[in-house]
Amino acid sequence: MTIVRRDLNGEPQPIRNFLGLFLGFAGLVLWLVAVHNADYLKMGAYGLVSVLGWPYFVGLAFVVMGFAIELLRTPLRSGRLFALVVLLAIFLYGTASAIEPVAQLTDSWVHAGFIQYIIQNGHPLNGYDARFSWPGGFSLSAILVAFTGQANAIAFLRWFPIFIELSYLAPLLVIARFSGVSRRAGWLGIALYYATNWIFQDYFSPQALNYLFYLVVIAAVLACWQPRRLDRAAPERGYWKERVAQSRALMTHSRLVGNDATTTWGSVETISVLGLLGLIGLASAMSHQLTPYAMVLALAACLLTRRLGRPELVLLIAALALGWLSLGASNYWVGHLNVIFGSVGQVSSTLTSNVTSRVSGAPTHLLVVEIRILLTGALFFLAGVGFLRRYTDSRALEALAGAPFLLVAAQSYGGEGLLRVVLFALPFASLLAASAILPSQSGTIRGLLPKVSIGRFAGIGRMTLRLIIIGVVLAFALATTIVRGGNDAYASFSRGELAAVNYAYAHVHSGDTIGLVNYYLPIGQRDITTVAVYDPGSAGSYQNIGQLLLQAKPTIIILSQSEEAYGEEVVGFPVGWEATLETTFVNHGYRIAAHWNTATVLKVSV
Numbered sequence: 001m002t003i004v005r006r007d008l009n010g011e012p013q014p015i016r017n018f019l020g021l022f023l024g025f026a027g028l029v030l031w032l033v034a035v036h037n038a039d040y041l042k043m044g045a046y047g048l049v050s051v052l053g054w055p056y057f058v059g060l061a062f063v064v065m066g067f068a069i070e071l072l073r074t075p076l077r078s079g080r081l082f083a084l085v086v087l088l089a090i091f092l093y094g095t096a097s098a099i100e101p102v103a104q105l106t107d108s109w110v111h112a113g114f115i116q117y118i119i120q121n122g123h124p125l126n127g128y129d130a131r132f133s134w135p136g137g138f139s140l141s142a143i144l145v146a147f148t149g150q151a152n153a154i155a156f157l158r159w160f161p162i163f164i165e166l167s168y169l170a171p172l173l174v175i176a177r178f179s180g181v182s183r184r185a186g187w188l189g190i191a192l193y194y195a196t197n198w199i200f201q202d203y204f205s206p207q208a209l210n211y212l213f214y215l216v217v218i219a220a221v222l223a224c225w226q227p228r229r230l231d232r233a234a235p236e237r238g239y240w241k242e243r244v245a246q247s248r249a250l251m252t253h254s255r256l257v258g259n260d261a262t263t264t265w266g267s268v269e270t271i272s273v274l275g276l277l278g279l280i281g282l283a284s285a286m287s288h289q290l291t292p293y294a295m296v297l298a299l300a301a302c303l304l305t306r307r308l309g310r311p312e313l314v315l316l317i318a319a320l321a322l323g324w325l326s327l328g329a330s331n332y333w334v335g336h337l338n339v340i341f342g343s344v345g346q347v348s349s350t351l352t353s354n355v356t357s358r359v360s361g362a363p364t365h366l367l368v369v370e371i372r373i374l375l376t377g378a379l380f381f382l383a384g385v386g387f388l389r390r391y392t393d394s395r396a397l398e399a400l401a402g403a404p405f406l407l408v409a410a411q412s413y414g415g416e417g418l419l420r421v422v423l424f425a426l427p428f429a430s431l432l433a434a435s436a437i438l439p440s441q442s443g444t445i446r447g448l449l450p451k452v453s454i455g456r457f458a459g460i461g462r463m464t465l466r467l468i469i470i471g472v473v474l475a476f477a478l479a480t481t482i483v484r485g486g487n488d489a490y491a492s493f494s495r496g497e498l499a500a501v502n503y504a505y506a507h508v509h510s511g512d513t514i515g516l517v518n519y520y521l522p523i524g525q526r527d528i529t530t531v532a533v534y535d536p537g538s539a540g541s542y543q544n545i546g547q548l549l550l551q552a553k554p555t556i557i558i559l560s561q562s563e564e565a566y567g568e569e570v571v572g573f574p575v576g577w578e579a580t581l582e583t584t585f586v587n588h589g590y591r592i593a594a595h596w597n598t599a600t601v602l603k604v605s606v
Contacts, residue, residue, distance in 0.1 A: 020073070023066030024084045030059030031091060035098040040494065041597070045364040045569055048096055048485025048492075056095070060477055063087045067191055068469040071184055072462060081187045086166065089194050092480055093202065094162035100492045102522055103157030108204040110524035111138065112153040117528055118142040119152070125529065126331045133332035134324075136287030137206030153204070154525060160204040165194070167212055172427060174219035178226075180392045181431050185438040188469065189431035195476035196379045196430065198372055198484040199423045200491075207420070210291035213284045215427065217277050218298055218400065221313075224273055225261040227306035227394040229444065250304050261309040274313060281317035285324040290417075292321035294404050294424045301399035365569045368486030375479045376422055379433055382472075386435030391443035397435075401428040437468060490566035493522045496596030497560045503594050503601055504556045505531065515554030517545050517581065520562040542567060542577045546584045553604070557585055561598040 034056035044050035067084040070077060096104065103109065114132065117125055119142045124135035132138075145153050172193060176186030202208045254260055263270060285292045296318045302308035387398055404424035408417055441451060501523045504514050508531050514523070516535040523533055536548035549557060559578045567573035585602050586592070593603035 016073075020066040020070035020080055020084065023062040023069070024080075024087050027059040027062035027066065027091075028087055030055040030062065031087075031095070034059065035095065038099045040100055040492075043489055043492070045362065045489055045565070046368070046482070046486065047488035048099070049482050050489075051099065052095070052481070056091070056481075057478070060088075060091050060481070061474055063091060064474045064477060065470055067473065068466050071187055071469060072466055076183055076187075078187075082169075085169065085187070085190055085194065088191060088477065089165050089169070090162065092194055092197075092477060092484065093165045094159075095481075096485055096488065096492065097159050097162055100158075100488070101495045102493050102498050103154075103160075103204065104488065104492045105200070105203045106519050106521060106523060108157045108160070109154075109522045111141075111204055111206075112157060112525040113528045114138045115141045115145060115153045116526060119145060128528070130289075130332050131206070133329035134206065134287050134289055136283055136285075137209050138287075140209070140283075140287075152525065157204045160208070161200075161202045164202050164208045164212065165197075168215055171212070171215035171219035174223050175215065175427060176431060178219075178222040179397055179428075179431055180394055180440065180443070181390070181397070181435055182438060182440050185434040185440065186431065188438055188473075189427075189434035191473055192379070192430040192433050192476065193427050195473050195480055196375060197423070197426055198375060198480045199419050199426075200484060200487075201420065201423055206287045207291065210284050210288040211423065213280050214291055214295055214298070214424065217280055217295055218302070220273055220277055221299065221302050221308050222396070224265055224270060225258075225263050225302075225307050225309045227396075228260050228262045229393070255304060255306070256311060258303060258309040258311050260306040261303075263309055270309075274310060277313060278316050278320075281313075282320050285317070285320040286328060289329075290407070290420055292317060294407060294420075296321065297403040297406055298400055298424070301403040302396055305394045305396040305399045307394055307396040362569045362572065365486075368483050371479055371486075372483045375476065375483065379426075379476070380429055382433035382436045383429040384432075386432035386439065388448045389439035390432075390435040391440050391447050392445050393443045395445065397428050397432055401425045401432060437465070437472065489569060490520045490562045493520075493560075493562055494596075494598040496598035497562060498522045499596055500558050500560060500594065500599035500601050504558055507593070507603065508555050512556070513552065513554040515549045515552060515557040517542070517549070517557075517559060517563050517578065518566050520566045521558060521560055523558075542573050542581060546581045550585070550588055555604055556593070557590060557602045559600045559602070 034053055037053055037055070038051045040051060042051055063084060067081065067088065070080045070084060111131075114124070114129070115138050118135070118138055124132045124138065126132060141153055141156075144156075150156075169190070172190050173186075176189055177183075179186065179189075181189065201211065265273075281292065281295065284295060296314060299308060299314045299317065303311055303314060308314070383401060402425070404421045407421050407424075439447065501521055504523075505526055508514060510530040513532040513534050516523070516533065519535050534549075534552050534554055536545045536552075539545045539548055559582055564578040567577055568575060582592075582600065582602070589605050590602040591605050592600060594601040
């Protein structure tokens with residue numbers, strides 16, 4: 001006779017034991033079906049979501065349900081949660097790579113061109129582009145390309161986003177473990193990070209690599225040092241008097257020299273880790289303009305909240321960043337000091353360039369932008385609730401979530417500063433948001449909201465909690481699916497467009513110019529010093545674009561589907577505006593040299 005063990009609810013344990021994994025596997029199968037059935041050429045104004053069928057959304061729901069089931073199981077099975085988080089990342093960051101035929105974003109192709117120059121010449125090209133003043137990431141990529149035997153970096157572009165996002169998982173796990181939240185809240189925070197990271201900074205770029213550096217440094221610091229337990233004020237003094245007394249200790253000598261943090265690591269281990277973090281800081285200072293300063297602010301936040309025992313690390317990375325800016329990047333800042341320091345203190349203009357100027361374009365584009373704002377606002381609202389609910393021994397998470405926003409007062413970063421700031425704060429805001437649902441119940445620093453006791457309704461409460469987790473994570477993940485791929489109508493490229501670019505490079509000579517109506521093409525990956533690429537930029541109307549191109553007299557002009565979509569969705573040009581320009585160019589000395597379904601190459605008549 002076979003005996004089937006049952007739990008307290010009378011359900012067979014094998015079903016409950018494997019339900020989360022089964023849902024995850026079913027979700028993966030549906031994802032494969034969705035990717036197989038998606039037709040990139042049918043992409044509409046809403047971008048990637050317009051070619052995703054119902055299997056994608058059902059599969060995503062299955063993965064989130066499986067995660068919620070495993071998250072509230074006892075005992076907690078970290079391996080299963082890890083697998084389900086990886087599946088969530090694949091849905092959100094691997095779908096575009098699997099469906100779209102070539103790599104997204106012109107910048108990733110331009111970076112491949114920078115790397116190609118280093119491979120061919122053995123050094124960066126000073127004075128060509130500001131990004132070459134921070135060549136560390138490009139040089140490392142050139143070594144990787146040579147080591148793997150590739151002719152160029154193009155083979156890495158398409159799948160880089162999912163690769164680097166999964167690379168972030170290791171430091172995120174360490175941060176969650178040592179951040180002071182519970183294990184379940186830590187896993188939920190990681191899931192929320194992936195479900196809300198719509199900020200497309202994980203393309204093939206130095207900032208994607210430097211974000212990994214940033215997470216590794218913070219993870220190592222939180223793992224090494226813990227807050228030294230401080231004597232609590234007398235209970236009769238009340239919560240706020242206690243908080244005032246603890247806040248006054250922030251700027252004491254003991255706090256600033258790291259005496260309020262303690263570690264169980266030995267001296268050799270600690271010094272070795274500090275040395276490694278110093279090297280990472282040097283690599284970051286040489287490869288990105290913004291990340292080292294975010295790293296300094298984060299380390300200072302750790303020091304002030306008793307999570308860093310050595311102030312020298314803050315000073316070292318600050319010195320490395322300023323030293324490289326002063327010396328290694330001198331060819332950039334000479335004559336451009338206003339670009340670096342011109343926006344210091346101008347928070348209003350920075351917010352305008354980062355937010356207000358982006359809320360424009362066609363209704364479809366406006367909807368995507370508005371959802372992005374609501375998504376980010378909802379996450380930080382939940383983080384605020386988490387701050388009020390959780391008990392803890394240190395406010396390091398709150399400080400780490402808030403510190404990057406000081407960068408907004410210093411630099412607009414070309415209109416992208418706020419996006420980068422939100423990204424730097426996102427891992428810690430996600431853990432705080434998780435604490436709104438699964439708050440820690442112990443710590444010397446008490447929460448501002450009363451504890452909620454489920455009591456004898458524990459069974460109903462657990463089911464309600466599971467539904468809340470499913471609802472929150474799934475809502476965020478669906479929103480991220482919409483807005484992360486919302487620009488793909490013009491930020492992703494077809495094979496025809498890549499073929500047009502390759503044709504152009506093959507039919508120009510040294511000193512010639514390739515003309516574009518805007519920046520959205522897979523171009524810039526070769527001949528960066530011999531072939532110029534010209535686009536008129538913000539020229540107002542598409543008629544002005546045509547006039548400027550005719551005045552520039554490029555040898556070749558490329559018209560493409562992505563360029564046309566950008567004009568319609570973001571700038572507000574009428575449907576068919578590129579056809580009008582094509583006629584104009586043909587009437588002014590150009591002929592159609594090659595044509596694909598998604599691109600046309602025009603060449604000046606001899």
